[in-house]
Amino acid sequence: MKILIVGQGISALTCAKLLLLNGWQVQIMSTSSYSKPTLVLNPMTYNLLQNIWSIDLTAISYQFSRRKVLWAEDLITHDNGGYTIEGDTLQKYLMQNLHSFHHKDISTQKHQGKLDFNHLLKTRANKNFWFINASGREKKTSNNTHTTNSYGNRLIVSFNVKLRKESETCWTETTKNAWFFLAPSTKKTGVLQIMLPKPNSNFKELIEETIFIKDQIESYYITAKFKAFPQISFPLYGKNWSSLGEAAMCFDPLCGDGTGYAIKEALLTTAIISSIAKGIPFEDCLNHYKYRLCKTFIVHIQNSLEYYMKAFTSSIWQLEIQSMKKIIHHPEYHKAINYNFNYTLVGNQDLKQIEISKNTPLTKKKNDKL
Numbered sequence: 001m002k003i004l005i006v007g008q009g010i011s012a013l014t015c016a017k018l019l020l021l022n023g024w025q026v027q028i029m030s031t032s033s034y035s036k037p038t039l040v041l042n043p044m045t046y047n048l049l050q051n052i053w054s055i056d057l058t059a060i061s062y063q064f065s066r067r068k069v070l071w072a073e074d075l076i077t078h079d080n081g082g083y084t085i086e087g088d089t090l091q092k093y094l095m096q097n098l099h100s101f102h103h104k105d106i107s108t109q110k111h112q113g114k115l116d117f118n119h120l121l122k123t124r125a126n127k128n129f130w131f132i133n134a135s136g137r138e139k140k141t142s143n144n145t146h147t148t149n150s151y152g153n154r155l156i157v158s159f160n161v162k163l164r165k166e167s168e169t170c171w172t173e174t175t176k177n178a179w180f181f182l183a184p185s186t187k188k189t190g191v192l193q194i195m196l197p198k199p200n201s202n203f204k205e206l207i208e209e210t211i212f213i214k215d216q217i218e219s220y221y222i223t224a225k226f227k228a229f230p231q232i233s234f235p236l237y238g239k240n241w242s243s244l245g246e247a248a249m250c251f252d253p254l255c256g257d258g259t260g261y262a263i264k265e266a267l268l269t270t271a272i273i274s275s276i277a278k279g280i281p282f283e284d285c286l287n288h289y290k291y292r293l294c295k296t297f298i299v300h301i302q303n304s305l306e307y308y309m310k311a312f313t314s315s316i317w318q319l320e321i322q323s324m325k326k327i328i329h330h331p332e333y334h335k336a337i338n339y340n341f342n343y344t345l346v347g348n349q350d351l352k353q354i355e356i357s358k359n360t361p362l363t364k365k366k367n368d369k370l
């Protein structure tokens, strides 16, 4: 079986790397890329990425040592820092790695315009292909069999900033209108992201409403706007394909670990493909994948809701909150919450034999009480 991955973001490239390490041949289908947000990675995700890729990201990232969070009325200081890294730089770095170390087993193909995903599935249906749709949130694909469930309308406006003084602190702060995230990207510069429930271009006034963040910034200019509401697409898999990364689920950047989730999905995708090839029933594998993703997504929405309900009371934010509460009406909600996971991911230590394996039932010890 050959693997065709549509997309060239972190989820696509990491999945390609894992599949190559597990002995698969991979073809990557890419299209002109759009600009990626600057990422802040927590130490766990940063290390996971370095381990999977056997790389050192020091040269392309900036390490900060502290986080300060003013969420509603609560001010918390954490001594767990993180790493700021340009999404576009990381993507290029990973792509180069694939071409340098796996040129015999990987091929890339570029296409222009929209990709007809259904046509692609039909034309290669008999050729023993597995497709991974990792085309991101802004999928440039026409796909009339998918529905996307979105939970809100909010967006992030991103700025490059010059800092007033050298900083090793990453700030998160809420006002009544928005939440703000300021991470240093060098000693004197940083990236500011403002999460808004609807477009608003009066950034000066918005920043002035903050208590801490306004004092950190000397000057700023806007770089990009991103949709930033959570969403999940259904179906998540079909007969010979599965969705991955933001093409499957988009997380609210509030969670701060979209990349971590994308990498874990890439691990699970690799395990699922290897397990199907080894004879584990297709439906077992893909249901496990689907409900792992659904459950993660539901928990993510529930956590986000708690934070948003605490910080925002305006009517426009209430619409966002109501929209997230819709998750409990989704037909898969109860199935995902109650799903009995019979398999466990194994082999993710040495990364060369990743698969899912049936849980062994817990053996009852002699004196165990019921």
Ligand SMILES: Cc1cc2nc3c(=O)[nH]c(=O)nc-3n(C[C@H](O)[C@H](O)[C@H](O)COP(=O)(O)OP(=O)(O)OC[C@H]3O[C@@H](n4cnc5c(N)ncnc54)[C@H](O)[C@@H]3O)c2cc1C
Binding pocket: 006, 007, 008, 009, 010, 011, 012, 029, 030, 031, 032, 033, 034, 036, 037, 038, 039, 040, 041, 087, 113, 114, 115, 134, 135, 136, 137, 138, 139, 140, 141, 156, 226, 227, 228, 244, 245, 246, 247, 253, 256, 257, 258, 259, 260, 262
């Ligand atoms: C504003 C914002 C801030 C974020 N901040 C953080 C953060 O601080 N930390 C963190 O961990 N995560 C963060 N995330 C999440 C993170 O960006 C994603 O989880 C991560 O990039 C994984 O994305 P992906 O590879 O699934 O999709 P993408 O990065 O979107 O990649 C998809 C790729 O597929 C390509 N493509 C699209 N259509 C086609 C097609 N038809 N054919 C071929 N290729 C196609 C696109 O060009 C693109 O390159 C943030 C997200 C947003 C929106």
